[in-house]
Amino acid sequence: MQLPIRAIFVFRTVARLGSISKAAEELAVTPSAVSQQVQALETQLGLTLMSKVGRRVVLTEAGERYFASITDEVERIAEATNLIRGYRSVTTLTVRATPTLSNKWLLPRLGAFLDRHPDLEVRIDGTNEPTAFKREVVDVEIRHGDGRWPGLFVEGMAEEDFLPACSPDYAPPASLTAAELPRFRLIHSVKSQAQWPRWFALAGVQPAERWARVLFDRSHMAIDAAAGGMGIALESTLMMERELETGRLICPVAGPPPIRLVTQWIVCPHEHLRQRKVRLFLDWLRTERAGWEARRRHAHAAAEALAGRTARKPVPAD
Structure with missing residues (x-):
């Protein structure tokens, strides 16, 4: 039996995009030609692989199994074909992420991911707008919010600690009480x-009705303003990682009340998890997250040990 390579590639494209019209656009053919290829493959296999629901196509159980079985093999065939023709195979991974996470956390690490996977081309779309996956060509998103998006794969990035932070030139580390903070300019990420x-409220402080403040609609702007000595920001240790490690930002409050939240979420349609490029990116994200969490635990342990030594320090006699 002759292997229907063209029909297999067309089916895989339709299944990946969930749309005959989008597949036709990507393959530079007509929607009718795409439908004919899928029907020919179904006839040869003797199975129904997909059905139409409105303007979208949905895989049947047999289609799900077949798509999962062929996806990696089709990518390898495409790569081998390009290599033998003298081209380097390039697959584009499109990631949408919030501006602050893109700037402060993703960008400093991205080079390592690209070095590890030279066959991937990455496009970063830095925006707060949630992805309409049915209409937009985005493979995976790191979304700010509460994690409640039914019908999508959702995984928390990390539990973040939110701390007051400022330049050490603005106020020394652990030099202030919570009640003293309203005397300083406070930076707000709206x-x-x-x-x-x-x-x-957690600190048990009732500030005055009016206080000196400056407001930003992007957390990365608030972090940069605090590092530049403009005031004290309340920001995430995940986003301030570089500034805290280099000492550009410190916590000026002794014993700040803890706020721990998951605010960044890995989001994509469940079918995108079948794509090799998405799986590679998520595995890398999880490895980076585990490293960040290990460093955070080490920093907390060191801070607690230092506090313990300070508490036990004998008071000199008069």
Whole structure:
């Protein structure tokens, strides 16, 4: 039996995109030609692989199994074909992520991912707008929010600690009490899930009705402003990682009340998890997250040990 290579590639494209029209656009053919190829494959296999639901196509159980079985093999065939023709196979991975996570966490690490996977080309779309996966060509998103998006694969990035932070030139580390903070200029990230009123309530502080403040609609701007000596920001240790490690930012409050939240989520349609490029990216994200969490635990243990040594330090006699 002759292997229907063309029909297999067309079926895989339709299954990946969930749309005959999108597959036709990507393959530069007509939707009718795409439908004919899929029907020819179904006839040869003696199985129904997909059905139409509105303007989208949905895989049958047999189609799900077949797509899962062929996806990696089709990618290897495409790569081998390009290599033998003298081209380097390039697959584009499109990632949408919030501007702050893109700037502060993803960008400093991205080179390592690209070095590990030279066959992948990565496009970063830095925006807060949630992806309409049915209409947009985005493989995976790192989304800010509460994690409640039914029908999608959702996995929390990490549990973040939110701390007051400023330049050491603005206030020395652990030099202030919570009650003293309203005397300073406070930097607000207006879209953050952790806000100053909540932090003050946890600290048992009732600030004055008016206080000096500056507001930003992007957390990366608030972090840069704090590092530049503009005031004290309430930000995530995940986003401030580089600034905290280099000492550009410190926590000026002794014993700040804890706020721990998961605010960044890995999001994509479940069918995207079948794609090799998405699996590679998610595995890399999880490895990077595990390294960050290990460093955070080490930093907490070191801080607690230092606090213990300070508490046990004898008071000199008069």
